[in-house]
Amino acid sequence: MSTDKDDKFLPSPAVQRGPPQHPLSLIISAIAFYWVASLSVVFLNKTILSGSEYKFPYPLFVTLYQLIVALVLLVVCGQLGKRNRSFSMIPPFEFDLDIARKIAPLSVVYVLMLTLNNLCLQLVEVTFYQVARSLSIFFNILLTYTMLRQKTSPAAMFACAVVVLGFFVGSYGESNFSWAGLWAGVGSSIFVALYGIYVKKTLAVIDNNQWRLLHYNTAISIVLLTPIVLFSGEMGEINREVYFLGDLGFWLLMTLTGVAGFLINTAMFLQIKYTTALTNTISGTAKSCVQTLLAMVFYQNPITAMNGFGIFLSLLGSGMYSWVRYAEMQRR
Template identity: 35%
Template sequence: MYRPLTEPSLAFKYFQIFLVVGAYWCVSILTVFVNKALLSGTDVNLDAPLFVTWFQCLVSTAICYSMSRVAKLFPNLVSFPQGNPLDRNTIRNVIPLSILFTAMISTNNLCLKYVGVAFYYVGRSLTTVFNVILTFVLLRQKTSFQCILCCAAIVFGFWLGVDQESLTDSFSWKGTIFGVLGSLSLSMYSIYTKKILPFVNQEVWLLSYYNNFYSSILFIPLIVINGEVPVIFDYPNLDESWFWFAMVVGGVCGFSIGFVTALQIKVTSPLTHNISGTAKACAQTVMATQWFHETKSFLWWLSNFIVLAGSAAYTRIKQLEMKAQHESQARSTKI
């Protein structure tokens, strides 16, 4: 009697995980390709990357606000944490993180604008390295020698990738620098997020709502300073419905990637999410070379493999270290 009941439920669980991981892969890869088309595609042809990023924040803010209103009206159907982004205490506590969030998404999109999709992962691969450096500098937490070796492998893979990419016509020093800045801002954002999450009762979606709301305001002066206002008003397709449809799709993709990421971590684990992200990056790189008809050298592919292997090894080592630390603390508690 027990076996027939267990097997279908187990099969359903694996099927659910398969669907969620598949959704994460599809949404994540689609988001990169859609953003690439919006930022530097010949069809859109709008040289205003900060405006595109600002509009995506605006769409995400509108979605979060709509969900919060629907959750108030139909709490049994929709669940969304309640909060007011105009509250003074909220502004004072969250705005520093939102500044980092603005820097993170802007540098990531600027990197994607100037480099090819195939090189995008390697261009932003130093996040783990910056995490280790900033964790030591800001939190005084040391990292094991094994993890440092993994970081060294990632740095070598990044250097080799830049060296090989520089031999191609698609290479951009500007895009590479924005990739490094994107990795740095992502690391700082991740560390500071841990400090701010208790303020919002660990509600990731509420924090996302605040970040997108504040970034929608922070981007306005940046757009002006970057000289994008005349570019926007002179854009010939500004009154075309297909252009705004593409912009909304980009915004929905930007919101969806946060949703499917949280969902994948929920149904699997942070380790599985990192492994899935690494495998997705590999598939994304292969797809990009085929889609854009790019031919890469053996050393270029080797650089990707080194970065992927170093990132995966780092994730696995950290997971084993955390598990050992947890078991040690459990034994100490029993004693």
């Protein structure tokens, strides 16, 4: 038995236990699931928008269809969660009009983010996609300061400068350059940064439950995007130009893109739950590198030396920024 004096030098029970230790197989499975889901989202969207026999260059309609698929899956999984523990993380679907009004600004940002992201992916090569959307870090720092009055450390600013340099070098060296694709990527980066800020401000409305937020956000986004699709002229053009609307293979591919979009939310949740913040950061950066390499192999995208150097700087700066932010979080 220890004395009172000895007890002062013993760690508390919480410290002794530390974070829960998950089996290595479970950690590897969570990371692998995230990689498969994340890579599938990018490559399936690129395939449906511009790279297959079912070339369907209508990003607004594609985004709307993916949201509808995601909402159906959320409702089904919410019902399954009542009976099966495997789905218990997803609560039953709910929709309260007062809560919806408070979440609506986030949904506007979300719709613009998804639409511009799909438009960028349609117009640029997958190898350049990472560069075109890399400015989300820059806009995150800018908007965090202007909207929340939070300053960024010099180390994070330096990492951001590397990303911005990579953006300009990669853009200048891109052989299949598209101004429309570039501006769509920049716009997407702005709304990615805004989305992160609005999520933090909105989570309190639904008791910090990300799945409840996803319920409302997906449903409201469908309501917002439907009239835009109807009045954009895409529906008329689809009816005139698309000859494979009756093909089952086309709708299977479209549905698969929606399922992949839904799974990425689950995959991110599981990777965060079963790994550390550092592992999550490294995994995301490594996935971006593999995504670029796979695009070079599968799509045979031509890459100039300057374009390759820009991609390298963009990925390096993103990795540095993630590491710096993680280290700052640990210190706090």
